[in-house]
Amino acid sequence: MNHASKRAIMTFLFTIALFSTWHALTGVGIPELRDYVYDQMSEQSSYVSEEVAEIKREPEEKNWPVQAMGSLTDQQGQLDPSLGISDYPSKQVEATGYTAGVESTGKKEGDPGYGITYSGVPVQRDVYSTIAADPEVFPIGTILFVPDYGFAVVADTGSAIEGDIIDLYYETVDDVFDQWGKQEVEVYVIEEGDGTLDEEKVEQLNERYDAVG
Numbered sequence: 001m002n003h004a005s006k007r008a009i010m011t012f013l014f015t016i017a018l019f020s021t022w023h024a025l026t027g028v029g030i031p032e033l034r035d036y037v038y039d040q041m042s043e044q045s046s047y048v049s050e051e052v053a054e055i056k057r058e059p060e061e062k063n064w065p066v067q068a069m070g071s072l073t074d075q076q077g078q079l080d081p082s083l084g085i086s087d088y089p090s091k092q093v094e095a096t097g098y099t100a101g102v103e104s105t106g107k108k109e110g111d112p113g114y115g116i117t118y119s120g121v122p123v124q125r126d127v128y129s130t131i132a133a134d135p136e137v138f139p140i141g142t143i144l145f146v147p148d149y150g151f152a153v154v155a156d157t158g159s160a161i162e163g164d165i166i167d168l169y170y171e172t173v174d175d176v177f178d179q180w181g182k183q184e185v186e187v188y189v190i191e192e193g194d195g196t197l198d199e200e201k202v203e204q205l206n207e208r209y210d211a212v213g
Contacts, residue, residue, distance in 0.1 A: 005178060012080050030175060035173060043139075062084070063163060070203040073176065079155055085145050085188050085190075086188070088145070088186045088188040088189055088190055089139075089187065089188070089189045090186050090187060090189070091164065091186070091187055092164065092184065092185070092186050093164045093165060093166050093184075093185060093187055094164060094165045094182070094183075095143070095146065095149075095165075095166050095167075095174070095179075095180070095182070095183050095185050095187075096166075096167050096168070096171050096180075096182050097166055097167065097168045097169075097176035097177075097179075097181065097182075098132065098158075098168070098169060098170070099169070099170055099171065099172060099175075100115040100166045100169075100175065101125045101173070102116060103129075103173055108116060110207035115128055117132070117155040117156035118132075118140070118156045118157045119140050119141075119155045119196070119197040119198070120154065120197075120198065120199075121153075121155045121197055121198065121202055122199070123155075123156070123169050123174075124169070124202070125170060125171050126171055126182070126202075126203070126206050127150065127151060127206050128150075128151045128152065128202060128205040128206055129142070129149070129151070129152050129153070130153055130155050130156060130166070130169050130202070131144070131146075131152040131154055131155065131156065131166055131167060131168050131169055132154070132155075132156035132157055132158045132161050132166065132167035132169075132187055133153075133156075133157070133161060133165075133166045134157070134161055134162050134163055134164075134165065134169070135156045135195065137163065137213075138154045138166070138189075138192075139154065139192065139193040139194065139195045140154055140155065140157075140193050140195050140196060140197050141153065141154060141155075141193025141194055141195065141196055141197040141201070142154040142187060142189065142192050142193035143187070143189075143190040143191040143193070143205075144187045144188065144190065144193065145187065145188040145190055146166075146167075146168065146184070146185060146187050146202070147185060148180075148186075149168055149180070149188070151205075152166075152168065153201075153205065154166075155191060155197050155198075155202075156169075166187070168180060170182075194197055
């Protein structure tokens, strides 16, 4: 008899001895033991399936922004598809740039209302910048994503801003010409406004970025 055969016989005898001892101590036979193991496996499998289903039901949360301005698009200005921004409603608009100065608003520093938007929020170029739009198209408080500009909050209006036109705030005239000028662009509506906006809301948006970034 070769070594493999001897090993198989020893294993068989050991298994019989093990189950005989089990039966003597517990009174549970092999069929009952088999059923018990099967029931435990089924119960565990059902539990795992429920856990997986629960995970799948959890809603996916989106935190904006997840990256700093400038990294949301590639070198060709195309949206990073991993951000999911392209899943939001979009609209083709004509986008121009403006400043708080006399060349755009007719006001100089020191004038009442200088740098204050229609909503009462001061103009700012930040992660979420203030922009002007036609409130019939984009109500005050609407959050947009503008490729190559970043996130924007509609805070202002203007006599020349009617229809599908938006005006992007920049700090200086040079910034307007060097960084934007006048472009046709597809903007994405992240959140539609309710016609109101205050400084606290804008601060919260930028603080949310600071927490993520």
